[in-house]
Amino acid sequence: MIEKIEPWIQGKRVLLLGFGREGRSTYNVLRRLGTCSVLDVADQLALEDQPEGIETWISGPDYQSCLNDYDVVFKSPGVVLERPAEEYRCQILSQTEVFFQCFRDQIIGITGTKGKSTITTLLYHLLKHAGYDTILAGNIGIPVFDLMEDIRPETIIVCELSCHQLEYMTVSPHIAVLSNIHEEHLDHYGTMEKYVRAKEHIFLNQRPEDVLICSVQCLPEPGECVSRLITACPAFAEPPLDRYWKEKKTPVRQDAPSLCVEENENATIIRYEGTVYRIPQDRIRLMGQHNYFDIGFAYAVCRILHMSEEDFTKGLIDYEPLPHRLQFLGELNGVKYYDDSISTICETAIQALKTLKDTDTILIGGMDRGIDYRELIEYLSRSPVPHIILMEATGKRIFEEITEDYPEFENMQRLIPAEHLEDAVQIAKEVTRPGHSCVMSPAAASYGIFRNFEERGERFRALVFAEQPENTVF
Incomplete structure (x- = not known):
């Protein structure tokens, strides 16, 4: 079935732009077909263990300057082209x-x-x-x-x-x-x-x-x-x-x-x-x-x-739901903990509060990508949730925006600044009342702090249940 790919590469000079999981997959398939005249790789980072069959490995800050030297470029999703695709003479493709x-x-x-x-x-x-x-x-x-x-x-x-x-x-x-x-x-x-x-x-x-x-x-x-x-x-x-x-x-x-x-x-x-x-x-x-x-x-x-x-x-x-999506982690000292680490926008944090109507504490914040938080701020002002822990760069920005631009924010004493997730979880354990829920729904990206939202969610679980595991109910 992989022979269906041949019309795109037969007799062509092919460049793999990016060599992560998808780039390696493309390399393996094209090597099996053996129908491209040249198979090279351009990636911002140089690898010590470079695979066989690649004549040239282009790396460094100018790694994209060579694209027009090839007939076909297979671009990995994570690679951002330095120019609009239509400005290149080569054919820009993807898996x-x-x-x-x-x-x-x-x-x-x-x-x-x-x-x-x-x-x-x-x-x-x-x-x-x-x-x-x-x-x-x-x-x-x-x-x-x-x-x-x-x-x-x-x-x-x-x-x-x-x-x-x-x-x-x-x-x-x-x-x-x-x-x-x-x-x-x-x-x-x-x-x-x-x-x-x-x-x-x-x-x-x-x-x-x-x-x-x-x-x-x-x-x-x-x-x-x-x-x-x-x-x-x-x-x-x-x-x-x-x-x-x-x-x-x-x-x-x-x-x-x-x-x-x-x-x-x-x-x-x-x-x-x-x-x-x-x-x-x-x-x-x-x-x-x-x-x-x-x-x-x-x-x-x-x-x-x-x-x-x-x-x-x-x-x-x-059906078993995917992890880190409003996932019930367990109960500790009468508090139910939920991991919603997939949350990177206002709407998901709002939906978490709408779903968990007994939420006593919500943890918000992460990498700041400059999105507009007005919708979330306005919802939090009306929400009865008594403890709003604001962490990392996004949490700091939300706290500053509320204190400077939202004097009508209801019960501003609910806002609790925290430096990092570790601090936020410790505060959550101290303030969340038994018989209620605590949810981490950050409304922000994890990058720059964690590898991905999965790692953030696992870290949240570990911090929550690090103490007194015998009291944990799953």
Whole structure:
């Protein structure tokens, strides 16, 4: 199956731009094919153990200056091009681009600022549980080239897509899910408009026979989407969902089929094309309205693929949520602790407080990427949560903004500055009342402090339960 890649590289001078996990995967596949005349690597860092078959290793601050010396450049998602892609003479490709060119009719692509990993893994689990031939691909784990030998004509490919993977894409999946867009990654894109455009590549190259399931929060402009559009709306959300989209004012398509997730008489139901499905909240592990909206996206896709409601329910009940996403860690001295380390934006911290209504303490803060925290500040002012611990650079900025610009902030004594996570956890242990919850939902990135949000979450768990482990209940 990897022979499908040959038309892009046969007889070409090929450069691998970036040599992380995806770059190494590309190297291994291209070496097996042996159809490129030159295979070199450009990476900012030099490696001591350089693989065989590479004639030239380009590193250092000018490592991107050589791109036009090659016919084809396979760019890794984490590499930022120094110039716009159209200014290069070489062809800029990626694993995702070539993989989609080969299999786009079999792909369900999922993106969004938040929730895409939950939707992706849930959908894959539901399909697998119901007996579909399916694989999990994309940003969630294994590089897509490493999966090509497992794909048959009937295989359904469930693919999570990051903004970096989508940024230069010229092909879109047969079924696309765009769950939400919030202010994020401005340190990379510079403007919200550029970030949004990267996300919109999930549908910009769709065909009339394709399907887009899209939140009403981020509808395409009229004329942009030629596929079948399904508008998705969380009826329990407080409009507008995001300040940026309040300004966009894209009209809702009146002729588009709708997917709606709403609360109704102490239940949450999904309405989709004439069907009503009641989420079995007391039998599933996913918590919170934002997760119920994610279930709605998965439900719509499963109905398109003709899955029965019985199979959907069985798979939903059996699904184990991903870690660090409002994950219950355990109970210590009467306090329930939750890890929501995946939270890097205002909306996720707000959703954590909406879900855990007994929250006594919330830990907020991390790397400061310059996003607008007005939405979170205004919500915290109205929230009854008695202890708001603000840590790291972001926490310091939020504290300063509140004290300087929000004199009407309700009960400012609730704000507790902390230097680092270690200090924040110690304070949380001292102030959180038994019978209540403490949640770390940082609304900020972990980079520069931890390797990733996973390490941050594990560190939080270790700090919480370092003392008196015999009192811990799991």
